[in-house]
Amino acid sequence: MGESHLSRRLLVLANLLRRGGTIRYRRLLGLSVGEWGIIGELSQRAPVNLNELAAGIGLDKTQISRSVTTLVERGLVTREPNPESNREVVINLTADGRGSMARMVEAAIAVNAFLLEGFSADEQRVLAGRIDLLTSRAHELLAREQAVRAIDEVDGEASDGNGDSGFIDR
Numbered sequence: 001m002g003e004s005h006l007s008r009r010l011l012v013l014a015n016l017l018r019r020g021g022t023i024r025y026r027r028l029l030g031l032s033v034g035e036w037g038i039i040g041e042l043s044q045r046a047p048v049n050l051n052e053l054a055a056g057i058g059l060d061k062t063q064i065s066r067s068v069t070t071l072v073e074r075g076l077v078t079r080e081p082n083p084e085s086n087r088e089v090v091i092n093l094t095a096d097g098r099g100s101m102a103r104m105v106e107a108a109i110a111v112n113a114f115l116l117e118g119f120s121a122d123e124q125r126v127l128a129g130r131i132d133l134l135t136s137r138a139h140e141l142l143a144r145e146q147a148v149r150a151i152d153e154v155d156g157e158a159s160d161g162n163g164d165s166g167f168i169d170r
Helices: 002-030 035-044 050-057 060-073 096-115 121-155
Strands: 077-084 085-093
Touching: 002 096, 035 050, 035 060, 035 085, 035 096, 050 060, 050 085, 060 077, 060 085, 060 121, 085 096
Parallel strands: none
Antiparallel strands: 077 085
């Protein structure tokens, strides 16, 4: 497989890991994929507003809003007025949410150990650096595609599905 298949191979890897995580965290904690993603992100960045949370996990805020509501109802996160802006709310983990995160971390350590079995410490460091680089480039790619989409919407263009939309094809 050549370089042209890199993004597809990464998508397959991400999908396999997501499917395994979905089963694992549903079994361990009763969480959906969106819910465990939100808890994971909040453990790193809370408190955040909905836009920041969505950006942190690479989804649109409309995609995660319902999951946040479910987590609030389950007592795993809070949604409170932002003291700096009356027009927005901030989302944070509760003590129960932090407990769920601790269980997720335990499971993730076991998964990571399995995935990295046979990798030297140097290989693990290089891999982590390359993943960070690819993630950064993917954020840049997304921003470019969103900019092109916005321009197309202003110009009244729509993709006809023939693959000739997007900054790479221009």
